[in-house]
Amino acid sequence: MGTITKTPYRPATVERGYTGRILRVDLSAGTISIEAIPPEVKDFFLGGRGYCLWLVQGGTAAGTRYDSPENVLAIAGGPFCGESSFPGAGKFIVGTISPLTGTFIDSNVGGHFFALAKESGFDAIAVTGKSGKQVMLLIDGDAGEISLVDAPREEGGITVAEKIFEEYRGEGKPWNTAVLTAGRGAKNSFFGIVNSVYFDKKRNRCRSKQAGRGGTGTVMRDKGLWGVVVRSNKPRAHANHPADAGAITAAGRKLRKVINEVDPHYMKLKKQGTTSLVLMMDTHDILPVKNYQYGRHPEAKKIYGEVYEQRYFKQGVPDGCYFGCTLACTKGCEFFELRTGPFAGRKVGVDGPEYETAASAACCGVFDPEYTMEYNWYCDEYGLDTISTGITMAFCCEAFDLGYLTEEDTGGLELAWGNADDLIELVHRIAAGEGFGPVAGRGIRRLKGWIAERHAGRTGEEAEAVRKILDDIGMECKGLEFSVYVTKESLAQQGGYGFALKGAQHDEAWLIAVDQIKGEMPSFAEKARALRWFPLFRTWFNIVGLCKLPWIDVRHPEAGKTAEPAKNLPSIEYYLGMVNATLGTEKTLDDLIFESERLYTFQKLINLRQGAGTREHDRIPLRAMAPVFVNEYESRKDYYDGLLREEGVTLEGLDVPERLKLLQDHRRRQYEHLCDAVYREKGYDANGIPLRSTLERLGMDTPEFVALIEAAARAALPASSLSPEGERIEVTG
Numbered sequence: 001m002g003t004i005t006k007t008p009y010r011p012a013t014v015e016r017g018y019t020g021r022i023l024r025v026d027l028s029a030g031t032i033s034i035e036a037i038p039p040e041v042k043d044f045f046l047g048g049r050g051y052c053l054w055l056v057q058g059g060t061a062a063g064t065r066y067d068s069p070e071n072v073l074a075i076a077g078g079p080f081c082g083e084s085s086f087p088g089a090g091k092f093i094v095g096t097i098s099p100l101t102g103t104f105i106d107s108n109v110g111g112h113f114f115a116l117a118k119e120s121g122f123d124a125i126a127v128t129g130k131s132g133k134q135v136m137l138l139i140d141g142d143a144g145e146i147s148l149v150d151a152p153r154e155e156g157g158i159t160v161a162e163k164i165f166e167e168y169r170g171e172g173k174p175w176n177t178a179v180l181t182a183g184r185g186a187k188n189s190f191f192g193i194v195n196s197v198y199f200d201k202k203r204n205r206c207r208s209k210q211a212g213r214g215g216t217g218t219v220m221r222d223k224g225l226w227g228v229v230v231r232s233n234k235p236r237a238h239a240n241h242p243a244d245a246g247a248i249t250a251a252g253r254k255l256r257k258v259i260n261e262v263d264p265h266y267m268k269l270k271k272q273g274t275t276s277l278v279l280m281m282d283t284h285d286i287l288p289v290k291n292y293q294y295g296r297h298p299e300a301k302k303i304y305g306e307v308y309e310q311r312y313f314k315q316g317v318p319d320g321c322y323f324g325c326t327l328a329c330t331k332g333c334e335f336f337e338l339r340t341g342p343f344a345g346r347k348v349g350v351d352g353p354e355y356e357t358a359a360s361a362a363c364c365g366v367f368d369p370e371y372t373m374e375y376n377w378y379c380d381e382y383g384l385d386t387i388s389t390g391i392t393m394a395f396c397c398e399a400f401d402l403g404y405l406t407e408e409d410t411g412g413l414e415l416a417w418g419n420a421d422d423l424i425e426l427v428h429r430i431a432a433g434e435g436f437g438p439v440a441g442r443g444i445r446r447l448k449g450w451i452a453e454r455h456a457g458r459t460g461e462e463a464e465a466v467r468k469i470l471d472d473i474g475m476e477c478k479g480l481e482f483s484v485y486v487t488k489e490s491l492a493q494q495g496g497y498g499f500a501l502k503g504a505q506h507d508e509a510w511l512i513a514v515d516q517i518k519g520e521m522p523s524f525a526e527k528a529r530a531l532r533w534f535p536l537f538r539t540w541f542n543i544v545g546l547c548k549l550p551w552i553d554v555r556h557p558e559a560g561k562t563a564e565p566a567k568n569l570p571s572i573e574y575y576l577g578m579v580n581a582t583l584g585t586e587k588t589l590d591d592l593i594f595e596s597e598r599l600y601t602f603q604k605l606i607n608l609r610q611g612a613g614t615r616e617h618d619r620i621p622l623r624a625m626a627p628v629f630v631n632e633y634e635s636r637k638d639y640y641d642g643l644l645r646e647e648g649v650t651l652e653g654l655d656v657p658e659r660l661k662l663l664q665d666h667r668r669r670q671y672e673h674l675c676d677a678v679y680r681e682k683g684y685d686a687n688g689i690p691l692r693s694t695l696e697r698l699g700m701d702t703p704e705f706v707a708l709i710e711a712a713a714r715a716a717l718p719a720s721s722l723s724p725e726g727e728r729i730e731v732t733g
Contacts, residue, residue: 002149002150003147003148003149003150004030004135004147004148004149004150005030005031005032005147005148006145006146006147006148007032007145007146007147008144008145009034009121009144009145009146010121010144011119011120011121011141011144011232012121012122013121013241014118014119014239014240014241015241016079016240016241016242016243016582016583016584017047017078017079017080017240017241017242017582017583018037018042018047018079018123019118019121019122019123020036020037020042020123021034021035021036021037021121021122021123022034022035022036022037022051022055022122022123022124022125022126023122023124023125023126023139023146024125024126024128025125025126025127025128025129025137025148026128026129027127027128027129027130027131027135027148027223027224027225028069028128028129028130028131029129030131030148032146032148034121034122037051037123037124041054044598045599046078046079046543046544046595046599047076047077047078047079047081047123047124047543047544047545048076048077048078048081048091048092048093048542048543048544048545049076049093049095049106049539049542049543049599049603050076050078050543050599051074051076051093051123051124052074052075052076052093052094052095052096052104052106052124053095053104053106053599053602053603053606055072055074055076055095055124055126056071056072056074056095056096056097056104056606057104057602057606059071059072059126059128060072060097061609062609062610062611064097065097065099065102066096066097066098066099066102066190066215066218066219066222067099067219067222068097069128069129069130070128070129071096071097071128071219071223072095072096072097072126072127072128073094073096073126073127073128073216073219073220073223073225074093074094074095074096074124074125074126074127075092075093075094075095075114075117075124075125075126075127075180075228076092076093076095076114076123076124076125077091077092077093077114077115077117077118077123077124077545078091078092078093078543078544078545078546079240079544079545079582079583080240080544080545080546080578080579080582081114081115081118081544081545081546082114082115082118082119082236082239082240082322082545083238083239083240083242083248083252083324083578083582084236084237084238084239084322084323084324085237085238085245085248085249085252085324086248086251086252086255086324086546086578087252087255087256087259087320087324087325087326087327087547087550088322088325088327088546088547088548088549088550089322089324089325089545089546089547090110090111090112090114090115090320090321090322090323090325090545090547091108091109091110091114091322091541091542091545091546091547092108092109092113092114092117092196092545093106093107093108093109093211093542094106094107094109094194094211094216095107095216096214096215096216096219097219097610098214098215098216098219098479098480098502099190099191099214099215099218099219100190100191100214100215100388100443100445100479100480100481100503101214101478101479101480101502101503101612102479102610102611102612103478103502103606103607103610103612103613104501104502104603104606104607104610105213105214105215105216105480105502105503106214106502106542107193107194107210107211107212107213107214107216108211108507108541108542108547109194109196109209109210109211109212110196110209110321110322110330110547111178111196111197111198111207111208111209111321111322112175112178112196112198112199112322113178113179113180113196113198113228113230114545115236115239115322116141116176116177116178116230116231116232117139117230118239118240119141119232119234119236119239120139120140120141120230120231120232121141122139125228127220127223127225128223129223130222130223130224131223131224131225132224133150133151133224134150134151134224134225134226135148135149135150135151135224135225135226136148136149136150136151136152136164136225136226136227136228136229137225137227137228137229138168138228138229139228139229139230139231140230140231141230141231141232141233141234142231142232142233151226151227152164152226155183155184156183156184156381157181157182157183157184157185157186157195157380157381157382157383158181158183158195158197158206158208158380158381159343159381160181161179161181161195161197161206161208161227162197162206164179164181164227164229165177165179165197165199165206165229168229168231169199169231173233174199174201175198175199175200175201176231176232176233177199177229177230177231178196178197178198178199178229178230179195179197179198179227179228179229179230180194180195180196180197180220180227180228181194181195181197181226181227181228181383182194182195182216182217182218182220182221182226182227182383183195183217183380183381183382183383183384183431184221184382184383184431184432184433185379185382185383185384185430185431185441186215186217186218186220186221186382186383186384187218187221187222187383187433188430188431188432188433188437188438188441189215189218189384189389189430189431189433189437189438189441189442190215190218190441190442190443190446191213191214191215191218191384191385191388191389191392191441191443191481192215192216192217192218192219192220192221192383192384192385193210193211193212193216193217193379193380193383193384193385194210194211194216194217194220194383195208195209195210195211195217195380195383196208196209196210196211198321200332202317203314203317203332203334203349205349207321207330207332207349207351208351208380209321209330209351210380210385212385212386212387213385213387213388213480213502213503213505214385214480214502214503215385217383221383236323240582242581242582242583242584243580243581243582243583243584244581244584245581246581247577247578247580247581248577248578248581248582250577251574251575251577251578251581252324252574252578254574254577255550255571255574256326258550258554258556258557258571259326259327259550259554260326261557262554262555262556262557263327263553263554266554266555267553267554268305268309269327269328269329269549269553269554270319270326270327270328270329271305271309271313271315272305272306272308272309272313272331273305273308273313273319273329273330273331273352273353273354273355274329274354274355274356275303275304275305275308275309275331275353275354275355275358276305276355277305277355277359278300278303278304278305278355278358278359278362279304279305279306280513280517281295281355281359281485281486282295282296282297282300282301282304283296284516284517285486285489285636286485286486286490286512286516286517287300287359287362287486288359288362288363288394288484288485288486289362289363289365290363290364290365290394290397290398290417291363291364291391291394291395291397291398291473291475291623292363292394292475292482292486292623292624293398293623293627293628293629293631293632293635294486294632294635295486295488295489297362297367299367300362300367302367302368302369303358303361303362303367303368303369303372307369308331308333308353308358308369311369312333312336312350312369312373313331313332313333314332314333314334319331319332325547325550327547327549327550327554329549330351331352332349332350332351332352333349333350333373334349335347335348335349336348336349336350336373336374336377338374338377338378339370339374340374340378340421340424340425340428341378341424341428342428343378343381348377350373350376350377351376351380352376352380353372353373353375353376353386354386355484356386356387356390356483356484357372357375357376357379357386357387357390358372359484359485360375360386360387360389360390360391360393360394360484361375361390363390363391363394363484364390364393364394364397364417364418364423365397365417365418366418366420366423367418368420371420371423371424374424375390375423375424375427378424378427378428378431379427382427382430382431383431384427384430384431387481387483387484388443388480388481389427389430390484391444391475391476391481391482391484392440392443392444392447392481393415393423393426393427393440394475395444395447395473395474395475396410396415396426396440396447397415397416397417397423398473399451399470400414400415400416401416401417402469404451404452404455404466404469404470405451405455409436409451409454410426410435410436411429411435411436413425413426413429413435413436426440443476443479443481444474444475444476444481445474445476445479447474448467448470448471448474449467451466451470452464452466452467452470469628471621471622472621472622472623472628473621473622473623473628474621475504475621475623475624476503476504476621477497477498477500477503477504477617477618477619477620477621477624478500478502478503478504478612478617479503480502480503480504480505481503481504482497482504482624483497483504483505483506485506485512487512487620487624487625488623488624488625488626488627488667489516490511490512490515490516491515491524491527491670491671491674492509492511492512492514492515492516492521492527492530492531493506493509493510493511493512493515493516494620494624494625494671494674495509495511495527495528495531495671495674495675495678496508496509496510496511496512496531496534496535497509497620497624498618498619498620498624498671498675499531499535499618499678500535501600501603501604501607504620504624507538507542507548508534508535508538508539509530509531509534509535509538510534510538510552511527511530511531511534514530514566515527515530518566520565520566521566524673524674524677525677527674528674528677528678528680528681529681530566531674531678531681532678532681532682533567533593535600536593536596536597536600537567537592537593537596538552539596539599539600540592540593540595540596543595543596543599544579546575550571551568551571551572551575552568554571555568555571556568556569556570556571558570559571569589572589576588576589576592579592594698597698598698598699598700601690601694601695601698601700602700604690605690605705605708605709608689608708608709608712609708613688613689613712614687614688614689614712614716614717615675615679615686615687615688615716615717616716616717617688618675618688619671620671622664622667622668625664625667625668625670625671626663626664626666626667626668627640627660627663627664628664629660630656630657630660633656633659633660633663634656637656640659640663641659643663644659644662644663644666647666649662675688682694683697685713687712687713687716687717689709689712689713689716690709691709692706692709695709
């Protein structure tokens with residue numbers, strides 16, 4: 001591999017979680033530079049998602065698109081990333097302008113990469129420009145050198161990354177090297193991922209975690225960046241050089257004790273990973289079946305977590321994606337034999353599947369764990385998001401079922417429910433950019449328009465009428481495909497998807513368990529308050545380089561004795577201990593929420609700048625709120641009839657289509673009222689735009705931001721506006 005440029009440097013040391021340095025790479029100019037991070041930037045943006053927001057907002061403009069040279073691919077850890085004495089501290093963020101949404105997207109990913117990048121002297125990496133050829137960035141913290149080199153000629157993802165790893169890994173310590181890369185599917189789709197490849201010394205092979213949502217890998221490959229390699233052999237123990245290492249160890253020990261006591265009897269993440277959620281979701285009508293039409297299925301037991309635990313997952317080895325995490329939910333399978341595609345007959349190690357991958361298969365009507373394992377591995381190898389890929393294919397299956405897609409459209413693929421052979425073939429075609437693959441690979445939002453125009457031209461049916469149905473069943477919001485939970489009966493999770501700044505992703509507000517399963521927020525007001533607080537605290541995890549699962553999925557035994565069990569306040573005390581022991585501060589939970597709210601609002605302002613931050617963009621498809629077709633209503637007729645009676649509806653004389661229409665209208669009104677309530681909680685106007693008083697409270701009332709909200713308010717639809725269904729909605733507040 002030829003060297004394009006090489007820059008010697010002296011790695012900055014880490015003090016109290018920070019190096020104070022950013023690495024900038026301009027691929028158009030082929031230059032590498034290192035800059036100090038100003039103290040005021042550190043104090044406001046903190047790290048992780050905050051630094052990604054700062055870099056992307058500062059380097060882009062309203063007209064920037066995912067493939068604009070000035071678009072920034074930002075990679076950042078936080079002050080606690082790399083702390084091996086506290087569970088879940090290997091996380092970092094990849095952020096950019098998304099090809100799917102047209103605004104800021106970020107994805108939280110684990111592995112060893114950013115812990116090593118920090119040891120090599122950097123709190124963030126910013127890549128801009130475009131290379132005329134595929135290149136790799138090498139960060140050698142041991143030698144004190146940063147290089148741009150020619151990328152391997154071989155096209156591939158993890159399989160090629162493993163070869164790169166072997167070439168660059170540290171002598172005798174292979175876990176001290178990590179690689180970021182994206183496969184050819186990332187280059188040929190809008191939902192490409194970045195793979196974080198690291199070495200698992202217990203399994204003696206490379207493994208990967210994914211920055212999976214919104215097309216971060218697509219941007220990476222569009223820039224001509226094949227991958228990033230980092231190497232450092234500095235000691236990992238308390239590598240953040242905290243103010244009080246002993247206090248961190250004590251806080252981490254307490255949280256591990258809770259994990260070891262609670263997880264084996266509740267989520268079972270250590271044995272089943274997140275596939276344990278399949279059983280929970282299926283038994284509570286939340287598992288999406290056939291494009292979210294239904295919430296359970298008799299065959300779902302074939303993909304329950306116990307199946308993966310017993311048949312595929314190798315037990316008896318620690319499975320944390322970073323040192324020190326005893327939750328150990330990063331499950332994997334050894335020696336799985338592939339049956340399709342370019343690697344057919346090869347035995348591979350599969351990392352996962354996660355719940356969302358298994359549930360995405362159910363969304364297509366497939367309940368075969370062999371399919372799920374194959375689908376999982378190829379999506380990782382190709383660099384495809386298993387959620388967006390799976391939900392897009394489920395949408396195609398329903399469009400095919402309705403007659404809006406034909407085999408002529410799909411290049412001979414019969415995209416029928418449960419047709420695993422043709423569905424996996426579509427994955428290969430998306431990755432290769434062949435046939436129907438490039439159409440499906442643009443995601444549901446663009447696919448809806450393509451199908452409507454093509455079908456109308458073929459049959460004479462009005463494109464608008466077809467598009468109306470496709471909008472009702474196309475599970476995307478802001479351009480991002482829904483993550484994999486049925487929300488019809490959880491108003492809180494409907495808002496969790498609709499108000500999420502990046503689009504319909506659960507990492508901002510995963511409330512469906514506490515709302516629908518546990519019933520811990522029964523009142524409308526409780527749901528509205530939760531939709532302010534939970535996104536802020538969950539955002540904090542992405543800012544500082546921590547995994548949410550030890551907090552949200554492992555409830556402290558004493559949490560039930562508090563006024564708000566869902567917040568798991570006893571465990572939050574351990575996080576506060578780690579924060580203050582690292583930084584040498586005395587921060588409270590209110591301080592963390594305030595800091596997070598500033599950055600949450602900052603991201604909201606980017607959405608407004610990009611034209612995607614108002615009420616109309618917070619609306620979700622009808623199927624996220626209610627049944628769309630009669631068959632969905634009839635599958636739970638007694639339940640839905642009971643709900644209507646509770647609303648005072650007299651059902652005698654009403655047929656099922658009439659009852660369905662009444663339910664749909666009620667759910668639409670309910671969601672609009674939720675918008676009103678949540679906007680008031682957040683300090684927004686009726687169109688979802690932050691009030692000037694909110695900016696003043698947060699210390700963000702700069703002339704630039706005030707002008708932005710004023711312009712957005714002038715351009716927004718009237719507060720009394722038409723819903724997507726044509727019904728006039730009166731907005732209060």
